[in-house]
Amino acid sequence: MFNFDLYLPTRLVFGKGRIDELPDLTRSYGSKILLTYGGGSIKRSGIYDKIKELYKGAEIFELSGIEPNPKITSIRKGVEIAKKEKVDFILAVGGGSVLDASKNIAAGAFYDGDPWDLVLDSSKIGRTLPLFSVLTLSATGSEYDNSGVISNEDTHEKMPIFGNLWPVASICDPTYTFSVPANQTAAGAADIMSHTFESYIVNQGNTLTDGICEAMLRTVIKNAPIAISEPENYEARAELMMASSFGCCGLLNIGREGSPWVCHGLEHELSAFYDITHGVGLAILTPVWMRYSLNEKTAPRFANYGVNVFGLDPKADVMTNASKAIDLTAEFFKKIGLPSKLSEIGIDGTHFEEMADHVRKIWFGDFKDAIRPLEREDLINILKGSL
Ligand code: NZQ
Ligand code: ZN
Numbered sequence: 001m002f003n004f005d006l007y008l009p010t011r012l013v014f015g016k017g018r019i020d021e022l023p024d025l026t027r028s029y030g031s032k033i034l035l036t037y038g039g040g041s042i043k044r045s046g047i048y049d050k051i052k053e054l055y056k057g058a059e060i061f062e063l064s065g066i067e068p069n070p071k072i073t074s075i076r077k078g079v080e081i082a083k084k085e086k087v088d089f090i091l092a093v094g095g096g097s098v099l100d101a102s103k104n105i106a107a108g109a110f111y112d113g114d115p116w117d118l119v120l121d122s123s124k125i126g127r128t129l130p131l132f133s134v135l136t137l138s139a140t141g142s143e144y145d146n147s148g149v150i151s152n153e154d155t156h157e158k159m160p161i162f163g164n165l166w167p168v169a170s171i172c173d174p175t176y177t178f179s180v181p182a183n184q185t186a187a188g189a190a191d192i193m194s195h196t197f198e199s200y201i202v203n204q205g206n207t208l209t210d211g212i213c214e215a216m217l218r219t220v221i222k223n224a225p226i227a228i229s230e231p232e233n234y235e236a237r238a239e240l241m242m243a244s245s246f247g248c249c250g251l252l253n254i255g256r257e258g259s260p261w262v263c264h265g266l267e268h269e270l271s272a273f274y275d276i277t278h279g280v281g282l283a284i285l286t287p288v289w290m291r292y293s294l295n296e297k298t299a300p301r302f303a304n305y306g307v308n309v310f311g312l313d314p315k316a317d318v319m320t321n322a323s324k325a326i327d328l329t330a331e332f333f334k335k336i337g338l339p340s341k342l343s344e345i346g347i348d349g350t351h352f353e354e355m356a357d358h359v360r361k362i363w364f365g366d367f368k369d370a371i372r373p374l375e376r377e378d379l380i381n382i383l384k385g386s387l
Helices: 018-029 047-055 072-085 096-108 116-120 182-200 207-229 236-247 262-274 278-293 298-308 318-335 348-363 376-385
Strands: 009-014 030-035 059-062 088-096 131-135 147-152 158-164 171-174
Touching: 009 018, 009 236, 018 047, 018 088, 018 171, 018 376, 030 072, 030 096, 030 116, 047 088, 059 072, 059 262, 072 096, 072 116, 088 096, 096 116, 096 131, 096 147, 096 158, 116 147, 116 158, 116 278, 131 158, 147 262, 158 348, 171 236, 182 207, 182 236, 182 262, 182 278, 207 236, 207 298, 262 348, 262 376, 278 376, 298 318, 348 376
Parallel strands: 009 171, 030 059, 030 088, 088 131, 131 171
Antiparallel strands: 147 158
């Protein structure tokens, strides 16, 4: 068992109608609000009007148009508003992109310089604005973690930001995800599964978190197809939303061998160059990385996954089960409508070397610590194998 720290200071406020409690939750923080959101889904779903009604007496400043794979240019605008209006807190309403951008804004509001500096060097993060979130898409876990991922179009970089960036509270109402289209529901499911794999597929785990990871995977595999075919199925949306919050918060990693989150490192490079949907990139890369990592030493881990998640015969040959589990993973992503090759989404090998060099330079994990240790050429091979 490895040593660990687990600190989860965010209040998850889960369930239908819980947004009504937001004014009580924010009361002691003030009444000048920076409301951040994306391209308009919150207006179509009625959440925007609901917030205006809940905060009738408050001063609300708005940053709209935060894009998927949020760009530093949007964050700069948000920081400018936060500083000029001296807002008391940020209310982020949307998916991971809105929440991540808001985390960078929260830190940028007290930083005397460009908020991109905080992405490049998290030690520059000091005081932050309190952040509250209303989640509208089950995927990233940003509602329950201390990180974000920010893109810089000028430098073709998409990089994580880490720090004291926990939301104070996150409203998680599954009904707010009823309007998420099938493709985003599927991408979100792949993201939750990938967060789980990144923690689960290591050489040394432990009984408790192996079991939690397997339950996470079973939950998504069962409920994503239901949510796609019945978008207003509350139980399925609720199961996905609950799983979303535990993917990135650290719970899945406790007491386990560290993992460099290989697929996330590579996917962020793909998104940086091609602005693709995060979960789509992960669904393509994950089975390829698994297959690349499969050998005599790693087979038992993949075989256990096959037995405990897909119900494969525990008495069957370990390598056969391991290989089957990887095939079933790829089949599942295909079944929920996700592409299985980079070439299907217009990506060729032009930038693979650059991507491998960049991710090795900036990533928080050392790829040599992966279940199968990976060098530069291995990263390029995984990208090529995904074409
Ligand atoms: O912009 P709007 O109009 O809101 O539309 C969004 C967007 O077009 C739409 N959407 C969101 N909620 C909806 C909805 N449409 C209808 N009904 C709703 N209820 O969905 C589209 C995608 O939204 P986005 O926020 O980009 O998706 P997601 O939540 O998957 O976030 C992806 C971003 O999070 C990062 C990813 O890299 C990517 O940049 N990640 C953040 C992490 C974290 N903070 O810990 C970890 C993840 O691994 C991930 O890297
Ligand atoms: Zn992710």
